[in-house]
Amino acid sequence: MDIQWVALDWGTTNLNAYAIGADGRITGQLHNNMGMSQLVSSEFEPVLVEAIGPWLSADRVMPVLACGMVGAHEGWRDAGYSDAPCLPVDRKTTVSVPTDDPRLSVRIVPGVCQRQPEDVMRGEETQIAGYLARNPNFDGVFCLPGTHSKWARVADGKIQNFTTFMTGELFGLLTKQSVLRFSTTSHDWDDGAFLGGVKAAMSDPDRLTAQLFAARPRTLLSGTPNEVLKAHLSGLLIGAEIAALREMWRAGDIVIIGDRENARLYQTALATLDISPQVYDSARAIIDGLRPLAQVSAQTPEPV
Amino acid sequence: MDIQWVALDWGTTNLNAYAIGADGRITGQLHNNMGMSQLVSSEFEPVLVEAIGPWLSADRVMPVLACGMVGAHEGWRDAGYSDAPCLPVDRKTTVSVPTDDPRLSVRIVPGVCQRQPEDVMRGEETQIAGYLARNPNFDGVFCLPGTHSKWARVADGKIQNFTTFMTGELFGLLTKQSVLRFSTTSHDWDDGAFLGGVKAAMSDPDRLTAQLFAARPRTLLSGTPNEVLKAHLSGLLIGAEIAALREMWRAGDIVIIGDRENARLYQTALATLDISPQVYDSARAIIDGLRPLAQVSAQTPEPV
Numbered sequence: 001m002d003i004q005w006v007a008l009d010w011g012t013t014n015l016n017a018y019a020i021g022a023d024g025r026i027t028g029q030l031h032n033n034m035g036m037s038q039l040v041s042s043e044f045e046p047v048l049v050e051a052i053g054p055w056l057s058a059d060r061v062m063p064v065l066a067c068g069m070v071g072a073h074e075g076w077r078d079a080g081y082s083d084a085p086c087l088p089v090d091r092k093t094t095v096s097v098p099t100d101d102p103r104l105s106v107r108i109v110p111g112v113c114q115r116q117p118e119d120v121m122r123g124e125e126t127q128i129a130g131y132l133a134r135n136p137n138f139d140g141v142f143c144l145p146g147t148h149s150k151w152a153r154v155a156d157g158k159i160q161n162f163t164t165f166m167t168g169e170l171f172g173l174l175t176k177q178s179v180l181r182f183s184t185t186s187h188d189w190d191d192g193a194f195l196g197g198v199k200a201a202m203s204d205p206d207r208l209t210a211q212l213f214a215a216r217p218r219t220l221l222s223g224t225p226n227e228v229l230k231a232h233l234s235g236l237l238i239g240a241e242i243a244a245l246r247e248m249w250r251a252g253d254i255v256i257i258g259d260r261e262n263a264r265l266y267q268t269a270l271a272t273l274d275i276s277p278q279v280y281d282s283a284r285a286i287i288d289g290l291r292p293l294a295q296v297s298a299q300t301p302e303p304v
Numbered sequence: 305m306d307i308q309w310v311a312l313d314w315g316t317t318n319l320n321a322y323a324i325g326a327d328g329r330i331t332g333q334l335h336n337n338m339g340m341s342q343l344v345s346s347e348f349e350p351v352l353v354e355a356i357g358p359w360l361s362a363d364r365v366m367p368v369l370a371c372g373m374v375g376a377h378e379g380w381r382d383a384g385y386s387d388a389p390c391l392p393v394d395r396k397t398t399v400s401v402p403t404d405d406p407r408l409s410v411r412i413v414p415g416v417c418q419r420q421p422e423d424v425m426r427g428e429e430t431q432i433a434g435y436l437a438r439n440p441n442f443d444g445v446f447c448l449p450g451t452h453s454k455w456a457r458v459a460d461g462k463i464q465n466f467t468t469f470m471t472g473e474l475f476g477l478l479t480k481q482s483v484l485r486f487s488t489t490s491h492d493w494d495d496g497a498f499l500g501g502v503k504a505a506m507s508d509p510d511r512l513t514a515q516l517f518a519a520r521p522r523t524l525l526s527g528t529p530n531e532v533l534k535a536h537l538s539g540l541l542i543g544a545e546i547a548a549l550r551e552m553w554r555a556g557d558i559v560i561i562g563d564r565e566n567a568r569l570y571q572t573a574l575a576t577l578d579i580s581p582q583v584y585d586s587a588r589a590i591i592d593g594l595r596p597l598a599q600v601s602a603q604t605p606e607p608v
Contacts, residue, residue, distance in 0.1 A: 008488045032399055073524070080541045081525075113521065113524075113525055115505050115525070115603060116516060116523075118518060118520050118521040118522050118525050118526065119517075120520070120521040120524055120525065121517070126512075148517060158393045163511075164514060164515050164520075164521075165513045165514045165517060166482070166513045166514075166516050166517045167513060169483065170482075170513060171484055173478075173481055173482060176475055176476075177477055177569065178474075178477060179452070179473065180468070181565075198579060203351075203510070205510030206509030206510050206544065206547050206548050207546065207548040208512055208513070208544070209470045209471060209474060209512070209541065209544055209548075210467050210468060210469050210470075210545075210548060213423075213468045213469060214421060214423070214469050215418065216424070217418075217422040217424040217468075218422050220377075220424055221417055221419070221422050221424065225344075237513065240510065240512070240513055241509050241513065241514075244510050244511040244513075244514060269356070299564045
């Protein structure tokens with residue numbers, strides 16, 4: 001097994017690690033729930049060594065490139081932020097993390113922050129860099145769905161500005177913890193209801209907190225099925241996100257970086273505006289975003 | 305102790321009972337957390353008898369008038385709904401609840417529903433009836449803050465239409481269960497920040513889910529104090545509610561029915577529009593709303 005370097009997408013809840021071979025392909029990967037929120041600073045190295053130990057060899061230093069909440073203040077080491085407008089990833093600003101294990105050369109990518117209005121990202125900047133590595137002249141907008149969805153305007157190879165929405169976290173809270181949980185238990189899905197929610201939010205975006213509640217009376221008064229109400233709720237939240245960004249998605253092409261299911265939902269929602277965004281897999285984006293740093297690290301390994 | 309009747313505000317989480325004397329004044333009251341969500345149908349009577357037992361006497365039947373979730377499908381007895389437009393409380397539609405205890409004559413007020421768009425209330429209709437009992441010619445709008453805030457347009461003595469917002473429940477979820485909980489722990493309060501949130505939501509109502517998230521980067525980037533972010537969050541949610549109702553609060557005078565703290569927040573928010581709503585205490589509203597039914601019941605007690 002010829003592993004050249006290791007890519008880490010180390011977030012709040014999960015660790016995703018990829019072993020990259022000489023041909024640039026993924027030769028191994030692992031996913032566990034040892035996310036930042038589970039760990040104190042001193043626990044990151046042993047967790048990492050246990051996870052990727054089989055990929056390490058005694059006779060060389062393995063470049064390990066990481067992005068995500070691993071670089072937060074509460075993470076392994078605070079990698080700080082780059083101020084937008086800025087390159088999404090800049091090899092000069094990555095932060096080296098000293099390790100006890102001499103087989104490791106770990107670097108963490110800083111997040112990106114925006115001062116006005118204040119906003120932050122950690123991990124998404126690396127996904128954007130991954131797309132730009134293959135499309136250096138891209139001028140447009142990235143949509144990165146998730147717990148905290150990000151929309152980022154990119155031009156001249158730089159993140160110009162971005163906005164975060166609580167879409168994914170609100171959907172989780174509303175369907176699991178609020179009175180709406182009794183209306184959204186279904187594991188099925190109704191695409192028509194999702195589209196109805198998108199259109200309702202986009203046509204009346206300032207009534208969101210009332211539109212959200214409507215799932216409750218629709219259950220009580222007309223017994224609307226849960227799969228309809230759950231999909232409609234998702235549509236309302238994604239539609240509100242898109243409605244808030246009219247000027248942004250009019251600014252250029254849109255690229256969605258996300259997993260298949262999230263990408264599909266945002267594609268469906270944007271189709272109502274006759275927008276056909278390109279979709280780019282988020283894991284691939286992470287690896288493509290970290291690769292240039294790995295090549296540097298391989299040439300000039302950290303002293304250990 | 306001369307108790308003529310008993311008023312019950314029996315909601316999802318609490319039971320509030322008031323003993324009303326011959327002079328119409330409150331001669332006793334009790335409040336506990338034996339709300340509808342804690343009880344199955346058969347448990348309501350024993351819980352009530354234990355609570356108000358000291359107010360009962362063997363030689364007469366006590367009229368007990370109740371409103372709230374006690375009349376929900378999952379409550380003591382399903383009192384159904386009146387369809388808006390309708391009288392908020394109509395003595396002809398109250399539902400009698402048979403009891404084992406011969407000292408009780410229990411009636412429950414139906415909720416009010418709206419078919420298009422679908423919405424429901426239970427308890428608020430009685431508070432509105434309480435205000436109308438003293439102001440029969442009122443033509444305007446009621447604001448009833450709470451877990452699920454209600455705004456109701458009233459004319460000709462009837463609830464014409466109403467809208468529910470998840471304001472209170474969202475505030476609770478965001479400050480206790482979301483990533484924002486790390487930014488909103490303070491027990492202090494900043495009125496200026498609250499007003500800032502109200503104005504931000506009203507000037508940009510379609511960006512709510514992005515505006516909510518901003519508390520997180522404001523903590524990370526500028527260490528904005530928690531009491532500022534918590535008050536700002538409350539202002540955003542209440543401001544979004546008011547922004548969604550422009551046509552409603554332009555329709556006439558506004559009366560806020562709520563507890564002192566909620567009333568103060570909505571007064572402060574509405575003051576930004578040069579609106580000075582009247583405030584009416586919610587407990588008093590319940591009693592005034594149930595009183596006419598009690599008088600009927602006293603004249604024609606239910607057979608027991």
